[in-house]
Amino acid sequence: MRERKGFTLIELLVVIAVIALLMAILLPALQKAKYQAMRVVCMSNVRQQLMIFFTYAQDNDGKFPPHMERVPMRVKDTFDPNELNIWSAFRKSYMTNSQILICPITRIIGAHYANTDFVPNMDARGRTFGGWDSKVAGTNTPSSVISVAYNWYANFTPSEWEPVWPVTFHNGERPWPKNTVECSSDRTLISHNIMANEWGLYDNSHGGTGTQQQSLKIDSSKQIDNPIGLADGHAIYRLKSKTLLRASYVGDRGLAELYY
Numbered sequence: 001m002r003e004r005k006g007f008t009l010i011e012l013l014v015v016i017a018v019i020a021l022l023m024a025i026l027l028p029a030l031q032k033a034k035y036q037a038m039r040v041v042c043m044s045n046v047r048q049q050l051m052i053f054f055t056y057a058q059d060n061d062g063k064f065p066p067h068m069e070r071v072p073m074r075v076k077d078t079f080d081p082n083e084l085n086i087w088s089a090f091r092k093s094y095m096t097n098s099q100i101l102i103c104p105i106t107r108i109i110g111a112h113y114a115n116t117d118f119v120p121n122m123d124a125r126g127r128t129f130g131g132w133d134s135k136v137a138g139t140n141t142p143s144s145v146i147s148v149a150y151n152w153y154a155n156f157t158p159s160e161w162e163p164v165w166p167v168t169f170h171n172g173e174r175p176w177p178k179n180t181v182e183c184s185s186d187r188t189l190i191s192h193n194i195m196a197n198e199w200g201l202y203d204n205s206h207g208g209t210g211t212q213q214q215s216l217k218i219d220s221s222k223q224i225d226n227p228i229g230l231a232d233g234h235a236i237y238r239l240k241s242k243t244l245l246r247a248s249y250v251g252d253r254g255l256a257e258l259y260y
């Protein structure tokens with residue numbers, strides 16, 4: 001009898017089938033683990049941003065930085081003559097690591113705003129948002145506007161830049177604090193950006209699309225959660241099904257609604 005060398009075709013097929021089966025079993029688990037890791041990074045981002053808010057307030061008689069962009073997610077605008085933006089307040093010394101502005105989950109969502117006046121802070125590959133130091137895509141020019149995946153509500157007054165529009169609160173949400181004296185667990189400082197205006201819905205959250213959707217609908221069937229930074233200094237995960245309209249104002253683009 002001759003010693004057999006190599007595999008038969010059947011043996012090879014069996015091995016391939018076993019590998020395929022293992023991958024089918026393991027891949028969802030791996031993807032879930034990766035998602036969970038990114039979710040934890042995002043929560044850490046929110047906690048660090050909370051800390052920055054309170055550190056800033058401590059150094060400024062308890063007041064949070066004035067924040068007068070058109071929407072809470074706009075953090076830098078070189079056209080603002082008064083520099084009343086969170087970028088100028090934080091950039092100088094409080095936020096040394098701009099990476100905490102990037103949610104790894106929404107980063108995957110990709111380029112968001114199609115509006116040309118709303119220069120997205122895309123990286124060289126034309127995706128993502130977040131980061132002080134972002135450039136206009138494909139150039140070395142700093143972006144005039146930076147938007148992040150997070151909405152910052154502390155001492156935020158929507159303005160473009162006059163008049164200052166009053167904010168209405170819904171579903172039991174209490175007004176955003178201007179200072180630490182107004183801080184309590186039933187007020188919110190930070191959430192992911194989920195916003196509707198006359199242009200559509202921007203769902204820059206976990207399980208969102210990030211792109212401009214024409215239907216004003218939050219997909220609350222998704223059992224995905226988003227971190228929320230509360231005004232008492234701690235952060236919670238809130239299920240998407242619990243995401244509600246909590247604030248609105250009439251802005252230069254009509255009615256603007258904030259969900260978190």
Ligand SMILES: [Zn+2]
Pocket residue numbers: 042043103104105106149192206
């Ligand atoms: Zn996130």
